[in-house]
Amino acid sequence: MSFDLVIENGIVITLNKNNEIIANGAVGIKASSIAAVGKTGEVDKAGAAKVLDAKGGIIMPGFVNAHTHAAMTLFRGLADDLPLMDWLNNHIFPAEATLNRNMVYAGTMLACAEMILSGTTCFCDMYLFEDAVAQAADDAQMRAVVGEVLYDFPSPNYGPIEKGFEFTEMLLEKYKAHPRVSIAVEPHSPYLCAPAILQKSADLAQKWNAPVIIHVSETKAEVAQMLEKYGKTPVAHLADLGFLSPRVVADHCVVLTDDDINLLAKNSVKVAINPESNMKLASGTAPVKELMAAGVCVALGTDGCASNNDLDMIGEMDTAAKVHKVVTEDPTVMKAQTALELATINGARALGMESLIGSIEKGKLADIIVVDTAKPHLTPMYNPVSHLVYAARGSDVAHSVIHGRLVMENRQLLFLDVEKAMADVRQLARIIRP
């Protein structure tokens, strides 16, 4: 077989079931899929349309950013270091009130540039005007799971909530056969969604076999509010509504009781943690050790750029590993290998895509990045997984392949005009903050 693309001369970190690492390895890609994985030389490059030399670097699955609000690049650095309610009410909500479809498209294109440049190949998004997010992800040649945020009050996009469900169903219909973009049902949270909205969301997701994305137990204040209103924690409330299922991705999950953890595990709910955002807003850290001990699939996300303030999954792995060690006072918690799994294969699992992406295995879709390790801060090389988590930066990603297509070569984006993406957002920033 002649391949469309061969990547060779790299350390292949497969993230397959046995966590195989292939020294001097190679990957052969045919159309959108991985057709061969092996040693350099064994993967035949004769007749390949293109051969990429990894030059001794790392060949690995692209990162899956399991929770973000991509278009919030528009508000990066707009307001920081404030108490949560001051930050939200006086800075973020007023800025968001100015949003429109074009702004969300521009913000998402910039986010796609940043994500590809730092090794992310798939992201899960929640925001307004998600038709624009889907379009931007498609135009940028990224893989994405996107969904319009649903909540109790009128949306600047769709208006009243009934229209929100119609809008979501329109997106589900429109993208049902898209190779890279898929749609999720996304009620904002138990505290911003009445029980009827939550139940309708779960029903719609079941009908379409779609993921359900929801913020859950991000802050102590939110949990206190739910306890006061419903007499239950957010997780218990969702459980009692019949909302919890294997298709649910619960974002944040910082403030959980033991019963909450058992409920999440029992219902095979997936959790997407966002350590940098939760640290910056001083919300806390998710009980990752306990969640994983209970068998819950934990994935990793950056959250939006208003509270992080970047979309770099490599930095997020580093912080995730370190912060969970320090808060548990245990250096064996969240090992480098674990952090790497959260950022790749567990992200795929959380989004119901573990048979398609998240590892380098024959037959899976080719979402692959190459990390250049010939740099002082990645020298010497005793352990490539340690370096990825504890020393690498997003800027070390040299090449990126999504759905079999080379989208970045030597840090040049091949399907996205990065200068235009930046210029468009700079112009919008002058409107957001005159």
Place this chain on the structure above:
Amino acid sequence: MSFDLVIENGIVITLNKNNEIIANGAVGIKASSIAAVGKTGEVDKAGAAKVLDAKGGIIMPGFVNAHTHAAMTLFRGLADDLPLMDWLNNHIFPAEATLNRNMVYAGTMLACAEMILSGTTCFCDMYLFEDAVAQAADDAQMRAVVGEVLYDFPSPNYGPIEKGFEFTEMLLEKYKAHPRVSIAVEPHSPYLCAPAILQKSADLAQKWNAPVIIHVSETKAEVAQMLEKYGKTPVAHLADLGFLSPRVVADHCVVLTDDDINLLAKNSVKVAINPESNMKLASGTAPVKELMAAGVCVALGTDGCASNNDLDMIGEMDTAAKVHKVVTEDPTVMKAQTALELATINGARALGMESLIGSIEKGKLADIIVVDTAKPHLTPMYNPVSHLVYAARGSDVAHSVIHGRLVMENRQLLFLDVEKAMADVRQLARIIRP
């Protein structure tokens, strides 16, 4: 006056007493010093030997890494995610037993490459064979404060402790007039140094008016050990020995009592925190809020690459800001501006060099970096200080000037063979782990 170097068209973050930020600013450099700071156009570039265009990026003082063990790049990623004593006794100490002068020189040259590439212009080092560290820093054209580690047991470098003091005094004499490299007296810690060594260290430092660098209260175990042995906390023990003074930099200071904080403040001791290392080893976080409230000068360091695993001060600022917010549950703790001060002017203060470096002010030495902000992850630009701390990476540093000399231009090191630095350490790594 015609300048030797003019840097213009940038946002100048001065870090001067008023924290002035000059939009479209410029800096004029004459010999080793800053000769002019102002608007682009006002700083006359006619006749300048060299003009650097910051292209709208950030012009700022270089970072001061207030605590590291530079040569530990040799052990980067050698062992991670282990309990502290297992990590030290079974991995780090055996590896360090193989050290010699050439290895320390090679490890430090690699560290200098990494530090310059990520914006550090000055570092404070503690290790073995510090003559080699001083030589490497000098060869790499960096500014450094270095000192041979002193402790109760024989050193692979100098042998018995008396020779350690002789060695330190030899270094003090040798570098007393060096423009960039200066020498500190560096007893390892209260738990590895008998009282007589501590007192002799303080006396020697006073004689030479040199800084004293010492690890203090890094872990709970260390404090418990000191309480058992001396019936006092490490800080109280040092205070009772008359060791504390304004020339002391106490590294880590994770486990402090209120009395400890008062003693540090009363004696004008400086503290260098190392959040990433303390997180990775699960030691805890320093009580930065309380230290700063007491008026203690707090600086920032990366610690060594065996426990971080990089020397990137930009990443360290980000983590410092976020981790102190989350552990105090207060998003207003360690604001971006504070983190930036820790990494620049406070580092200079800690090392007794605040009249020389740490800010961009006329008359100070020209240790200056330029950060390229024309990148997706630094777009848009509402607030350059926010971006530096929360979104930038070490790899965004484009140019670096140390002591008036351009040492990096467009990420090319001008006085350091980075390929050789990497090759030398790769070769040594094969000896360290055969």
